[in-house]
Amino acid sequence: MNYDLPPPPPSASVSNIADLTYRNYEGPLVSRAVRWWIVAKSGVQGALKKPGFWVAVAFCLLPYLIHGFVFYLQQQMADMGGPAAMLLGPQEQRFGRLFYQSLCGDTNEISMFVITLLIGTGSIAADNRANALMVYLSKPITKGDYLFGKWAGVFLTLFLVALLPCLLLFLFCLVLYTSDGFLKDNPTLILKVIGSCFLPALLHSSLIIGISAWSKSPRLVGAVYAGIYFVGGILSWLLGASLFGSDPKMNNLVQHFSLSGLMEGIIQNILHVTLAAGLRRPDDPTLEIPMVAPLIVAAILVVVGGIIAARTKIKAVEVVRG
Amino acid sequence: MAVATISHLTVRYGAKTAVNDLSVEIPEGCVGLLGPNGAGKTTLLKTLLGFVSPASGSGEVLGMNAATEGMKIRQRIGLMPEIDCHIPGMNAVTFVAYAGELAGMPANYALGRAHEVLEYCKLGEARYRNVETYSTGMKQRIKLAQALVHGPKLIFLDEPTNGLDPVGRDEMLELIRDISHGKGVNVIVSSHLLPDIERTCDSVVVMRQGQVVRQGSVSDLRELGGLTVDVDLRHPSEPFLEAMRKRGATVVSQIGAQVRLALLDDTEIGRRLFEAARESGAQVRGFRPASRSLQDVFLEAVE
Numbered sequence: 001m002n003y004d005l006p007p008p009p010p011s012a013s014v015s016n017i018a019d020l021t022y023r024n025y026e027g028p029l030v031s032r033a034v035r036w037w038i039v040a041k042s043g044v045q046g047a048l049k050k051p052g053f054w055v056a057v058a059f060c061l062l063p064y065l066i067h068g069f070v071f072y073l074q075q076q077m078a079d080m081g082g083p084a085a086m087l088l089g090p091q092e093q094r095f096g097r098l099f100y101q102s103l104c105g106d107t108n109e110i111s112m113f114v115i116t117l118l119i120g121t122g123s124i125a126a127d128n129r130a131n132a133l134m135v136y137l138s139k140p141i142t143k144g145d146y147l148f149g150k151w152a153g154v155f156l157t158l159f160l161v162a163l164l165p166c167l168l169l170f171l172f173c174l175v176l177y178t179s180d181g182f183l184k185d186n187p188t189l190i191l192k193v194i195g196s197c198f199l200p201a202l203l204h205s206s207l208i209i210g211i212s213a214w215s216k217s218p219r220l221v222g223a224v225y226a227g228i229y230f231v232g233g234i235l236s237w238l239l240g241a242s243l244f245g246s247d248p249k250m251n252n253l254v255q256h257f258s259l260s261g262l263m264e265g266i267i268q269n270i271l272h273v274t275l276a277a278g279l280r281r282p283d284d285p286t287l288e289i290p291m292v293a294p295l296i297v298a299a300i301l302v303v304v305g306g307i308i309a310a311r312t313k314i315k316a317v318e319v320v321r322g
Numbered sequence: 323m324a325v326a327t328i329s330h331l332t333v334r335y336g337a338k339t340a341v342n343d344l345s346v347e348i349p350e351g352c353v354g355l356l357g358p359n360g361a362g363k364t365t366l367l368k369t370l371l372g373f374v375s376p377a378s379g380s381g382e383v384l385g386m387n388a389a390t391e392g393m394k395i396r397q398r399i400g401l402m403p404e405i406d407c408h409i410p411g412m413n414a415v416t417f418v419a420y421a422g423e424l425a426g427m428p429a430n431y432a433l434g435r436a437h438e439v440l441e442y443c444k445l446g447e448a449r450y451r452n453v454e455t456y457s458t459g460m461k462q463r464i465k466l467a468q469a470l471v472h473g474p475k476l477i478f479l480d481e482p483t484n485g486l487d488p489v490g491r492d493e494m495l496e497l498i499r500d501i502s503h504g505k506g507v508n509v510i511v512s513s514h515l516l517p518d519i520e521r522t523c524d525s526v527v528v529m530r531q532g533q534v535v536r537q538g539s540v541s542d543l544r545e546l547g548g549l550t551v552d553v554d555l556r557h558p559s560e561p562f563l564e565a566m567r568k569r570g571a572t573v574v575s576q577i578g579a580q581v582r583l584a585l586l587d588d589t590e591i592g593r594r595l596f597e598a599a600r601e602s603g604a605q606v607r608g609f610r611p612a613s614r615s616l617q618d619v620f621l622e623a624v625e
Contacts, residue, residue, distance in 0.1 A: 022470070022500065022505050025427070025435055027428075029426035032393065032426065038420070038423045126411070131408075132410065134401070135424075137373065138401035139421065139425045140396040141424055142393070
């Protein structure tokens with residue numbers, strides 16, 4: 001009897017896949033409604049692969065650690081009857097102020113800005129440069145799916161980066177200060193904290209997507225975004241001081257009409273905290289909570305403007321009209 | 323059955339009319355879309371994909387309305403664009419799997435299929451390399467792979483051999499021919515390279531200035547009207563031509579020892595040829611019905 005094996009097919013000698021002929025795909029398809037998620041997931045995965053992202057995330061964690069530790073020390077000293085109770089502020093604002101300082105401190109704001117640059121500048125600009133829209137839009141997804149997916153990829157990453165340390169800080173307070181009335185005095189604090197994390201992610205992601213769609217160069221997008229972020233802050237401060245120097249309330253409001261100012265002002269309203277005095281007098285009006293309605297209108301304009309700007313520019317083909 | 327039916331389609335870019343009242347039925351199989359630059363080939367493909375809105379007229383692809391059922395159409399078609407395109411920062415297998423997921427394939431199916439398709443497109447060895455590092459030929463293949471990954475029933479190939487060296491071009495044409503014959507996949511190839519179309523396509527649509535000027539199967543278009551035969555002689559022979567003229571033939575052309583003769587009737591062509599050869603002392607090595615090259619057809623159509 002002949003036990004010789006039959007010769008392998010020719011293709012098997014050069015490839016692990018034995019059958020190299022073309023076969024049609026007749027397998028399952030996922031619902032079209034969730035196709036934006038494919039784009040968003042790819043955006044989040046792309047962010048997680050960048051080493052710079054993790055460095056920025058580490059910087060985001062720092063303020064929570066520092067403020068949590070300082071808060072712990074102040075609380076211990078206050079319990080011993082020391083003057084630290086003054087630094088902690090009014091009892092009803094104590095925990096809100098802890099979260100405000102962590103979320104809106106310079107370190108956290110700059111870290112969020114850097115993460116936005118890292119993950120947002122190239123989100124559409126790099127696709128424009130590589131003509132990737134031709135690939136995306138020749139598949140059964142709409143411009144809306146693409147745009148929402150790109151936006152969600154940036155938004156979810158920023159939201160999670162802001163939210164996770166907040167939740168850890170919340171857990172820290174829950175463990176140590178429940179007996180001091182943490183939950184009783186602030187029953188809705190967790191919702192306010194989630195809202196406060198939502199806002200920066202929403203503003204950053206919408207604006208960066210809007211700018212990114214208009215360029216083929218992620219670096220240029222980064223430069224424009226940095227300009228809006230920093231120059232906008234300086235301009236609003238100058239405007240407030242020059243136009244409303246004699247009206248502290250209006251001055252306080254106008255100084256919040258920048259990207260970081262909008263975040264700070266609305267979060268201050270959400271958490272309902274006045275600022276700690278620091279070098280300023282405790283009755284300084286700029287420490288008060290700014291009017292929320294104009295800030296919300298400005299924030300909506302930033303979000304809607306960014307998304308409309310992106311949607312206008314996203315096209316499968318560049319049509320030259322002559 | 324036609325894979326695409328277009329009736330009275332007009333597409334304008336501002337004041338410029340790219341496609342002008344075009345009506346055509348594109349049959350199954352491998353169809354070549356021919357035309358000089360600016361003839362409207364790419365615009366036609368983009369309109370069928372729903373990328374460009376027509377000013378008037380309508381188009382159907384695989385029985386679906388191009389204007390209202392773009393999503394359904396794109397589920398069943400694949401596009402290999404003319405320009406370089408990829409998703410930045412991805413290696414080949416991730417890119418093709420991602421393209422599959424965008425087309426609705428579950429992630430695990432898309433990944434498996436990406437490996438298969440890359441092997442089929444002869445990119446198996448380079449599948450883990452970043453697409454941005456690929457050569458021009460490899461970029462053409464990866465564009466084909468992403469168009470094939472979700473198993474489309476119709477593929478649009480826009481200038482598929484652009485920038486390829488002769489070997490790469492041969493391989494690409496072989497792939498196109500393989501996909502479009504016996505695999506249940508219809509292919510529309512847009513190109514201005516006539517030999518490519520001649521090698522791969524069963525039928526052609528010739529466009530000029532946004533309109534169809536010639537359409538039919540390659541063999542029909544190449545056929546010459548009337549009774550025309552190409553005769554191969556061993557040596558050029560004037561006496562043979564004279565003998566054929568006496569037998570009612572007209573010499574259409576002569577290139578070296580190859581002569582094209584137009585005959586008045588088809589009675590006993592072989593006997594007449596051999597009689598003329600015996601009379602003139604020429605040696606006939608063969609004869610066949612004359613046909614034109616696709617280039618002749620194209621030039622005649624667009625001139």
